[in-house]
Amino acid sequence: MRAGVYLAHPRQGSFNHAVFDAVVEELRRRGADVLAHDLCAEGFVPLLSADETETVEEAARAHEAQVALHRAEVATLDAMVFVHPNWWGMPPAVLTGWIQRVLAPGVAYKLGTAAGEPAGLLKAGRALVLNTSDTPADREEREFGDPLQSIWSACVLPYVGVRDVRRVVFRTVTDSTEEERVAWLDHARLQAAALLA
Numbered sequence: 001m002r003a004g005v006y007l008a009h010p011r012q013g014s015f016n017h018a019v020f021d022a023v024v025e026e027l028r029r030r031g032a033d034v035l036a037h038d039l040c041a042e043g044f045v046p047l048l049s050a051d052e053t054e055t056v057e058e059a060a061r062a063h064e065a066q067v068a069l070h071r072a073e074v075a076t077l078d079a080m081v082f083v084h085p086n087w088w089g090m091p092p093a094v095l096t097g098w099i100q101r102v103l104a105p106g107v108a109y110k111l112g113t114a115a116g117e118p119a120g121l122l123k124a125g126r127a128l129v130l131n132t133s134d135t136p137a138d139r140e141e142r143e144f145g146d147p148l149q150s151i152w153s154a155c156v157l158p159y160v161g162v163r164d165v166r167r168v169v170f171r172t173v174t175d176s177t178e179e180e181r182v183a184w185l186d187h188a189r190l191q192a193a194a195l196l197a
Contacts, residue, residue: 001078001196002033004124008084008095010040015173015181019130019188020083026189027081030196035073039094042066046097056114058106070102077124079195080162082152086133086140086169089147099156108160120161127152127162128195130188133171166191 005024009016017038024036037044044066051060062068074080084091091099105111109118129152133140140146153165168191170176170184 001031002035002076003027003079003081003195004035004073004077005037005081006083006095006098007036007038008040008082008092008098010092010094012041014085015170015176015184016083016085016132018181018185019132019170022185022188023081023083023128023130023192026192027196030193032196035077037070039098044070044094044098046094046101048097048100052101052104054105056105056111058110059104062101067101070098071104071107074102074122074124075107077122078126080124080127081130081192081195082127083130084132085173086131086135086148089144090151091148103156103160118159120159122161124162126164126195127157127166128191129165129167130191131167131169132173133169134174136172137169166195 005020005027007016007020020036020038024034027034045064054060062071082091082095084095090096103109106121108122109120111118129148131148135144149167152167157165168187
């Protein structure tokens with residue numbers, strides 16, 4: 001199985017980095033072919049250009065080698081893992097830009113008309129989203145409606161053909177203990193391993 005693992009956190013040494021490392025290590029230990037990308041460290045440029053704003057027409061050929069590489073890779077994946085914090089109810093800008101620039105029409109989906117239903121083009125049947133948050137779960141649901149759940153499981157991944165969307169939130173991170181973090185990393189490894197089943 002080929003899995004793409006994507007990290008979106010700018011601070012080296014963050015807990016998100018520890019989750020990313022644990023997932024990549026677990027998937028490789030179990031024999032997966034892993035394409036691991038720390039988007040911030042790689043300097044992925046999230047800014048969508050004017051000629052990348054098509055929704056119905058097939059995306060123009062990527063002018064940047066990095067975007068072209070990611071588009072080519074994502075088409076070969078069997079599973080995807082996204083590791084990121086909850087910032088303002090959204091993924092960080094680098095990951096939002098990655099979604100907009102890489103999961104492009106003709107690459108990740110096909111849309112016959114603007115009002116039509118998309119046909120997902122990715123062969124990746126499953127995805128795992130691992131989030132960190134400092135918002136307690138009851139407040140997240142009560143006050144905000146858990147926007148990240150909607151973003152990933154309704155707006156993004158089904159649109160490109162991923163039907164099995166799994167999500168785990170580790171919270172609250174800032175005041176967590178070392179024991180909690182160790183347990184969370186073990187849970188992240190188990191979730192990653194389950195992707196291969």
